[in-house]
Amino acid sequence: MSDELDELEAESESIQEAADAMVELQQDGTLEDLTEAATAVSLLADALDDEMVVEVAGLANELGLVAGSATQPNTIRTLATMMDAMDEADTFENPEKVGMMGTVGKLRDEDVQRGLGFLMEFLGALGRQIERRSEGYEQAEN
Template identity: 30%
Template sequence: MSELKLTPEEVAAVRELVEVAVALKKGGTLGLLKSFTENGDRLLETISEEKALLRLAAIGNSALEPVREIEAEKVNDISMNVEELVNALLRALAETNPKEVPKVGMTGAIGYLRDEDVQKGLGFLLTLAKNLGRVLNEK
């Protein structure tokens, strides 16, 4: 049997491939990929029979069309705003226990309006509502 001769570039490529495999294994993706290659036909059949996934795919596809229509110069601003907003929403959700939220009437709501954080949140929502209304009127 002949001895395998590898160039330094080939050795580097094999080393990098092993690093990728280790990262996939640590992240749990390697097992998923292995299972998919071994059982791909059954997996696709199962997915195609799952009505909830088909509905989710239909909704997701509907959401993609407006994304395709976004002007290229607005993508960066939207991306930054989505990142900041999702971060704020997740942090706020972590700090808010739905079981501990008090009932608030009209007087309580007026009292909340003195709070700077409520003012900021309301300002955001009202600005969003104004911009949403303007865009809806354009269509």
């Protein structure tokens, strides 16, 4: 009994601090919010099982890996530029029909030339990345 009292006394400061924090939470209404939120956590605990956790985490992993690449600064700029271009072109519903001669004519347009330049750079980079991945996959399978 004496040991328990000693232990209680040693912890008295911690107990007082915990009680003060609880009173503060109760007075400002946070405790009520937390109590209500706790029932949602309880629901989650009852509803979840190992398989659900593994499935969701696996999906988050794959999305995260894509997001990790998609959020590189250059990639973001490129994607944003392409989306702006889609908005500006605004010809999805009724695009102009362009044949061989029309294409040659369009190629005189400096904006088209700049866009083509981008596509050529992109194709070069795509080729290099395909080569890099192919080598990596081939090595990994051996």
